[in-house]
Amino acid sequence: MDLGIAGKWALVCAASKGLGKGCAQALVREGVNVVITARGAEALAATAAELRALNGGEVRLVAGDIATPEGRAAALAACPQVDILVNNAGGPPPGDFRDWDRDAWIKALDANMLAPIELIKATVDAMAERGFGRVVNITSGAVKAPIDVLGLSNGARSGLTGFVAGVARSGIAARGVTLNGLLPGAFDTDRLRSGTQSAAQKTGQDFELLWSRRRAGIPAQRFGSAEEFGAVCAFLCSVHAGYITGQNLLVDGGAYPGTF
Numbered sequence: 001m002d003l004g005i006a007g008k009w010a011l012v013c014a015a016s017k018g019l020g021k022g023c024a025q026a027l028v029r030e031g032v033n034v035v036i037t038a039r040g041a042e043a044l045a046a047t048a049a050e051l052r053a054l055n056g057g058e059v060r061l062v063a064g065d066i067a068t069p070e071g072r073a074a075a076l077a078a079c080p081q082v083d084i085l086v087n088n089a090g091g092p093p094p095g096d097f098r099d100w101d102r103d104a105w106i107k108a109l110d111a112n113m114l115a116p117i118e119l120i121k122a123t124v125d126a127m128a129e130r131g132f133g134r135v136v137n138i139t140s141g142a143v144k145a146p147i148d149v150l151g152l153s154n155g156a157r158s159g160l161t162g163f164v165a166g167v168a169r170s171g172i173a174a175r176g177v178t179l180n181g182l183l184p185g186a187f188d189t190d191r192l193r194s195g196t197q198s199a200a201q202k203t204g205q206d207f208e209l210l211w212s213r214r215r216a217g218i219p220a221q222r223f224g225s226a227e228e229f230g231a232v233c234a235f236l237c238s239v240h241a242g243y244i245t246g247q248n249l250l251v252d253g254g255a256y257p258g259t260f
C-alpha cells in the first residue's frame with residue numbers, strides 16, 4: 001500500500017532508540033523527510049546514519065531535551081514545515097506515590113504531557129492551513145489499564161490524552177488534521193530491558209526469569225518490536241487514515257483484557 005506521504009516533513013521526537021526510532025524508520029521508508037531528536041548526540045548520529053542508508057526521505061538530527069523550551073525550539077527550527085508530528089520522550093521512573101514531591105510530578109508532566117502539548121500548539125494551525133496534518137502521541141497501555149508503580153506515567157499521560165481528545169474534535173478536524181494516541185504494551189526496547197533489570201536487582205530475582213514471566217503474560221506470547229510499532233504509526237500518518245482522529249490505539253499483543 002502506498003501511504004501517500006512521500007515528501008512530507010515529520011518531526012519524530014526521542015527517536016535515537018526504541019519506539020521513536022521504529023516510527024522514524026517506517027516514515028523514512030515511505031519517503032518522508034524526518035527531523036529526529038534525542039538527548040544523546042552519539043546514539044542520535046548512529047541512528048541518523050542507519051536511516052540515511054534506507055535511501056528514503058531526507059534525515060536531519062537535533063540533539064536536545066524535548067522536555068525543555070530550547071530543545072523544542074531547536075527541533076522545530078530544523079523542520080521546514082511539520083506535516084507529521086510524533087510526540088515521544090522517555091517515561092517517568094516507577095515508584096511509590098508517597099515518595100513523589102512536586103518536582104517529581106513537574107518533571108513527569110514536562111516530559112509526558114506539556115512537551116507534546118507545546119509541540120501540538122506550535123504546529124497544528126499551520127497543518128490546518130495546508131489541509132493536512134498528523135499528530136501521533138506515543139503514550140502507554142497504562143492510559144487504559146494503569147500500572148500502580150507507574151503513577152507518574154499514568155497521571156501525566158492521562159492528562160495528555162484528555163487534552164488531545166478535545167483538540168482532535170475541534171475545528172481542525174474539518175481541515176485535514178488528525179491527532180491520535182498510540183499505546184504500546186510491552187516492547188523489546190532498552191527501556192523495557194533496563195526496567196526489568198532494575199526490578200531483578202531490587203528483588204534479587206533472575207533477569208531471565210522475570211523477562212520470560214512478563215512475556216508469558218502476553219496473549220501473543222512475545223514482546224513487540226519497534227519495527228511493527230513504527231509500521232502502525234506510519235499508517236496513522238498516511239493519507240488513508242484521515243478519518244481516524246481522537247483515538248487511542250493499543251498495540252500490545254492482546255495484553256489489555258477488556259472488550260473495548
Ligand code: NAD
Nearest residue numbers: 014016017018019038039065066090091186187189190191
Ligand atoms: P527507549 O529507552 O528504548 O528509547 C527512548 C528514546 O527517547 C531514546 O532515543 C532517548 O534518547 C530518547 N529520549 C528520552 N527522553 C528524551 C527527552 N527528554 N528528549 C529527547 N529525547 C529523549 O524507550 P522506548 O521503550 O522506546 O519508550 C518510548 C516511550 O514509550 C517512553 O515514554 C516509554 O515509557 C513508553 N512506553 C514504552 C513501552 C515499552 O514496552 N517499551 C511500554 C509502554 C510505554
